[in-house]
Amino acid sequence: MKKEEKKVEEEKKEKVIDVKSGLEKYKHLKIFGITLIIVAFFLALLLSLVVILRYMYSFNSESTPESQEDKQVVLNVTEEENAIINVVKNSSSSVVSIAVSQLKLKSGEGIVDEVSNIGTGFVVDTNGIIITNQHVVSDTSVTYKIITNEGREYEIVEILRDDINDLAILKVDATSLDAIELGDSDNLLVGQTVIAIGTPLGEYAGSVTTGIISGLNRSVRTSSGWFGSTTKVYEDAIQTDAAVNPGNSGGPLISTEGKVIGINFATTSTADNISFALPINRVKQRLEEYRTYGKFIRPYIGISYRMISEFEAIYYEDVVAGALIVSVDSSGPAAKAGISREDIIVKVEGEEVGQSLAYIIQSFKVGQEIEIELWRAGKTRTVNVVLGEGD
Template sequence: MQIHTPKIHKKAVLGTISLLTFLLILTQISGGMPLNKYKFHLENLTKSLTERKTFPKETKIHQLVEEESAIIEVVESASSSVVSIVVKQVSYDFFSGPSLTEAGIGTGFIVDSSGIIVTNSHVVSDSSGEYSVVLKDGTTYEVEKIHLDRVSDLAIVEVTARNLPILELADSDKLKVGQKAIAIGNALGKFQNTVTAGIVSGIGREITASSGYGSQASFYEEVIQTDAALNPGNSGGPLLDLSGQVIGINVATTPSADNISFAIPSNTLKPLLETFLAKGRIIR
C-alpha cells in the first residue's frame, strides 16, 4: 500500500530561500544580525518546508492496518488450540439399514497440554454419545472422560494426548465495553475454525437460553455480550482479546436479532479449572 502525501513545490521553496538570502546580505551590509544567525534560521525554515507531514487520514489508515495485523496474529497463534467437537450418530436408511456417522456439534479449546479441553456442558451432555475432538490439522482424538458443571454450562473433557498447544485465560473482570473481541469456532458444525470479530458490547448481562424447541432453558448470569457473529456450532469456543487470551466461552446467540451473542466470562471457568487440575474432578 502506498501512502500519498502533498508535494512541496520546489519553485516555492527556492523563491523563499532567494528572498531570505537577499535580505540576509542586505542586513549584513547594514550592520544588522550576524550572518551565522541568519544561516541558522534559513536552515530551520528549509527543513520545516521539505520534511514529510503526517495527516489524520494517513493516521487512520495506519490504525486500520495495525488492527487487522493484530487480529491476524491472534488467529494464527490461537487456531491450533481450538478444536471441533463431533459425536457419532446412528442413522437409518430404508434401503441400506443403520449406519454410523459423525456430526459436528460444537467447539472447544485446549487449556492444558496433557489433553484437557474446555467446552460447554450442553455440547457434550448426552451420556450415550461417543465424542471426539478434531484439531485444526485434522488430527482426531477420542474423548476419554467428560466432567460436567451444568450450573455454569461448562465442561472439561479429557483426551489422550501430549504437548498440545494451549490458550491462556484472561482476567475477565478487567474487560472494557468497546474493546476488540475475536471468536473462533466450528460454525454450523461444519465450517471448522471460522473466525469472526467484533467488540465487547456489554458486560454483566443476564439471559435465558435454550438449545432448541422443547429443550430445557438455562439461566446465565454476568455473561459477556458481543457483536462478533456466533452460529450453532460455536458453542464452547473461545472469545479472545487482542493479546490472544480467552476472555469468554461462547455460549449463545440470538437468532431473532443481528449481532447479539453471549459468552461466559473466563473468570467463571478459572476456579473450576484450578480445582480440576489439582483434584482431577470439578468441585464447587
C-alpha cells in the same frame, strides 16, 4: 472666375484638413481604447491570481491537519488488522471441533457409525484438557471426539459437566496439543476488539469473526426442552457483536493479546449482532479443581427450587422475587438449618435473589457459613446454613 476657382480650392483644402484631423482623433481614441482594454485585462488577471493564491493558502492550512489525521486512522486500522491476523495464526491450532459419533441404520448400508460436528472447544493443556459448553456434550448416550485444526482425531475419554455454568471439561489421550492462554475477564472494557473462532453450522471449521465487547455483566435466559420448558439464567455474561452461530458454541472469545476471555455460548434469533460468552474467570476455578481433585468441588445447600413468577410475587404480597423451595434433602445443610418446603429464599448474604440462586450459592466455598433470609407465611426470618459438598 479665378477668384471663384481659388475659393473652391481653398474649401477643398479645408475639408481635407478636417478629414485628416478626424482620422488623427479616431486613431488616438482607438489606441486609447485598446490600451484601456489591455490594462483592464491585466488588472482582472492579477486580481484573479490574488484570489486563487489566497484560496489555496487557506485550503492548505485547513486540510493539512486533516490529512495527518487520515494518515493516523489508516495506520491504526492496519495495526488492528495485523493484531487480529497474528491472534488467528497463533490461536487457530488450539481450537478444535467437537464431533458426535452415533450408530445409525441407513437404507442399503445397514448400521453405520455416523460422525457429525456439533460444536467447538479449545485446548487449555497440552496433555489433552479441552474446554467447551455443557450443552454441546450433554447427551450421555453417545460417543464424542475432537478434531484438531490439522485434522487429527481424538476420542474423548472423560467429561465433567457443570450445568450451572454451561461448562464442560473434556479429556483426551494426547501429550502434544497446542494450548491457548487464558486471560482475565475481570478487566474487560466495553468497545475493545474481540475475535471468535469456531465451527459454525458444524461445517466451516476454523472460521473467524471479529467484533467488539458490546456490554458486560449481562443476565441471559436460555430455553431448552419441549416448547422451552426448561429455562436457565446465566449472570455476568459478556455481550459481543462478533458473529456466533450454531456450532460456535464452546469456542473461545479471544482478546487482541491472544488470550481467551470468554466461552461463546448463546446467540439470539430475534436480533442480529447479539451474542454472549461466559467470562473465562468463572472457568478458572473449575479447571483448577479438576487438575487438583479430578472433579468439581461444588457448594451444596440441599434443596430443589424454582424462581417465582411476577404473578406469584403479587400473591405472596411483600415478596418481589425469590426462590420457592420445592423439596428439601432431609440430611442436607438446608434441612439442618430449619429450611422447609414452600419457604421462599429472598436474600443470601444480603444479596437479593433475582434469577439465579444456584449462581449465588456457587460463589461461596464448601464449609462456609452463609446467612439466608426466608419468607414464610407472610413473615421473614433469617437462618445460617453451612454449605456442604455437592456431587
